Amino acid sequence: MSRPKIGLALGAGSARGFAHIGVLQVLEEHRIPVDYLAGASMGALVAALYASGIGPADLGKLAISLPRRSWVDPTVPKMGLVSGDKITEVIRFLTKGMSLEKMSPPLWVVATDLERGERVVFRKGPAYRAVRASISIPGIFVPMVSEGRLLVDGGVIEWVPVRTAREMGADVVVAVDVGKGQAGPVRHIFDVILQSIDIMERQMVNVRLPEADVVIQPDLGTIGSTAFGQAEAMIERGRAAALEMIPRILELIGPLGDGHEGSPAEGA
Numbered sequence: 001m002s003r004p005k006i007g008l009a010l011g012a013g014s015a016r017g018f019a020h021i022g023v024l025q026v027l028e029e030h031r032i033p034v035d036y037l038a039g040a041s042m043g044a045l046v047a048a049l050y051a052s053g054i055g056p057a058d059l060g061k062l063a064i065s066l067p068r069r070s071w072v073d074p075t076v077p078k079m080g081l082v083s084g085d086k087i088t089e090v091i092r093f094l095t096k097g098m099s100l101e102k103m104s105p106p107l108w109v110v111a112t113d114l115e116r117g118e119r120v121v122f123r124k125g126p127a128y129r130a131v132r133a134s135i136s137i138p139g140i141f142v143p144m145v146s147e148g149r150l151l152v153d154g155g156v157i158e159w160v161p162v163r164t165a166r167e168m169g170a171d172v173v174v175a176v177d178v179g180k181g182q183a184g185p186v187r188h189i190f191d192v193i194l195q196s197i198d199i200m201e202r203q204m205v206n207v208r209l210p211e212a213d214v215v216i217q218p219d220l221g222t223i224g225s226t227a228f229g230q231a232e233a234m235i236e237r238g239r240a241a242a243l244e245m246i247p248r249i250l251e252l253i254g255p256l257g258d259g260h261e262g263s264p265a266e267g268a
Contacts (some may be wrong), residue, residue, distance in 0.1 A: 004253050007036040007161050007170025008104040008105075009044030009212065013178035014137065014225035015234070018043025019061050019218040021174050022238025030196040030246050032253075034231050036168040037103075040110040040154035043073035043132040043176070045091065048127045051103035062094075063231040080142035084132060087141075092128035100127050108168055109134050110161045114143055119157045119230025121164055162212045172252050174245075175212035178220060178238075214248055221231040 008027075010020045020043055027034060038071055039047035058129040100107050101124045122130035133144040133151040144151045158164065164230035171244045209215050218241040223230055 003033075004171035005035040005169055006033055006249075007038060007165030007168055007173045008034045008047075009038045009039070009160050009165040009173055009175045010047050011160030011175070011177050011179070011203055012041030012043060012153065015040055015228045015230070016178040016220050016223065016225055018228075019220060019230040019238030019241070020046040020176055021056060021231075022057045022235040022240075023216055023242040024050055024219070025060065025235070026239050026242035026246065028056050030250075032246070033166045033247055034105050036165055036170050037105045038110065038160050038165040038168060039107065039131075039159045040164075041135050041137070042130050043161070044109045044154060047107050048091065048095055048103070048109070048131045049134065051105055051107045052098050052105075052127065054094065060232075060235050062064055063235065072130060080136070080138075080140055081222065082141050084136065084141045084144070087135070088128060088132045091131050092126070095127045097132075098127050100124050100130060103127060108161075108164050110164055111136070111144075112154055112156040113152040114138070114152045116149075117157075119154075120146075120149060120151060121167075122222050136260040158210060158264040160212070163211065166211070169251075172214070172249075173212045174214040174216065174249060175209060176216045176218075176238075177209060178218055178234075185186045213252055214245055216245050 010017070024046070037047045037051055039045070046059065050056065054062070068076065071112055072262065100122060101108065111120045111122065111130070111133035112118070114122050120133070122133070129144070129146065133146060135152040136143050136152045138152050138156065154161070159179070160175045160177050162175050218234070218237040220234060220237055223234060
């Protein structure tokens with residue numbers, strides 16, 4: 001009898017999304033297979049790097065060592081404070097220019113059509129373009145234009161892409177929500193924008209999360225959405241939250257003996 005197909009939905013949260021790496025590390029250590037990946041915003045970035053072949057341990061090292069100046073390119077404000085050209089090139093390089101349909105596990109990326117207020121799901125094409133659209137936080141990144149659509153952050157319309165993971169064919173959806181915790185200190189315009197978005201989207205996530213079979217919610221305390229320098233702490237909190245939910249995941253998918261289909265990092 002075949003086991004249920006598992007979909008992992010990694011949600012938005014800017015720097016807090018580093019906690020996703022800790023979750024991936026724990027799933028791999030416990031040989032929990034991941035058949036489908038769905039990502040929004042920072043969750044899309046982490047998912048794309050993982051599905052392109054960068055293992056969870058190396059993802060952790062990358063998150064801790066990557067300097068902000070390597071991906072932030074300020075621009076004259078018109079539709080955003082950051083042009084996004086640098087981060088696009090970084091993502092293209094790290095994912096080796098792979099297309100979504102070539103990634104393992106398969107990855108779908110969620111973005112938002114700003115003018116129509118619609119969810120846009122990237123199922124194929126260059127992963128770096130899909131991720132660039134999905135991480136385009138309104139007011140911070142210049143939106144990305146794709147096929148006549150003006151695209152912004154996927155978290156605006158689907159904070160944690162549970163629905164998308166289910167549409168991929170997942171029988172069991174494990175959702176990772178990195179929004180738990182108190183608001184961090186507000187020091188600059190990035191904090192103002194990100195925390196305003198977080199407050200609004202918290203209402204939406206409460207509607208969608210019950211549709212998941214397992215919800216992993218790292219408690220990130222007062223670590224803010226711009227705290228990119230605290231990656232190590234966030235990874236550890238992601239690990240702790242995932243460890244708590246391993247028994248529930250195993251209960252849903254059944255025993256993983258010698259005949260199971262492999263670990264989530266198989267082929268990575």
